[in-house]
Amino acid sequence: MHDPVADLITKCAASDRAAFRMLYRDTSAKLMGVLLRMLGERAEAEDALQEVYTRVWLRAGRYDPAKGRGMTWMIAIARNLAIDRLRARPESHGDDDMDQVADTAPRAETRLVAQGEARRMADCFATLEPDRAAAVRGAYLNGMSYIELADRHSVPLNTMRTWLRRSLLRLKECLEA
């Protein structure tokens, strides 16, 4: 499948600065969406965006198009940075995050139905208990920690961990069936 983002990353690995500019032009809105959603604050998201593109340039040589799409790789870099920042916050859980999840989860689910890959994902999510599916989605999209998830679902942390791990392995089973 043609992957223009992957092509640009590969060119970045060869120090092609023009490709880097095109990569920014074509992907920054999506990555900004990721960072804004996870970090919740525009100034911090913009600062993180600079770091993400810096890492993308520096790590471009490690990207392997055979292992995944370019956008998937870039989003992973953005998410990892956002999660590191969230976990480094002194008190990283609060009611705001929980409201946000409640608010956005159904929309996320609707969007999921849009495409083939996402459709398959949505089908597999549907095999999980609704609150566990919501926990997985909330963790992924909003960067919630186990502590936050346990708070939100009013279960002990260990229970949440057991739930989530089982759900993830079931999800894998379903996606690979």
Add this chain to the structure above:
Amino acid sequence: MTDAPLTPQEEDDALAAEYVLGVLDLGERARAEARIKRDPGFATLVAEWEVRMAGLNEGYAEAPAPNLLPAIEARLFPSAPPARAKRRFAPGFGWLSGAAIAAVLTLVTFATLAPPEPDRLAVLATADNRLSYEVTHFGQVLRVTRVAGVPAVEGQVHELWVIAPGAAPVSLGLLESRPLVVEYPAPPAGWVFAVSIEPEGGSPTGQPTGPVILTAEVGTDA
């Protein structure tokens, strides 16, 4: 799926999934990252989960981003060597031997400017993650930032060491309130960073004298 305990393979796979999901706390996350660097099998599990979960990325709406390219390019492609902040010889290094002073002190720079965004080399964290330093590298500069915890108590200081395989520790400097920035090549895999507690001003002997509280090995993928 039953409620039987997870097999070791399932445990690894679940940990990779938890890492990708982002639910781990900072200490668990740092340990998972260290493992990604030294364990290719685990790294593959993580990469597979990233692809597996990519269907959820549709859930991120796009948001217009300002043009930050000039700032990013200024970091990545400085037209001149990076501006160096005032270089000063910090107090407390008098205990170093002459050779060590030549090797280390001339390389030590306490920068007041943030250096370009670097690659993470190692995370030094306690098991409970109350204290955590991140070691990053960019160009010829190592930067060590405390991401959790507080400096040593009054009268003591955290000192950073780098240890080549089979060699004695070499001090890279003292970890005080601001990030430590040192000109130093990226240590290859197998080298170890360590933090010890030393009297104010640093180790009086040139070798760690207090307890070593944190260590981290540079990963193979760094």
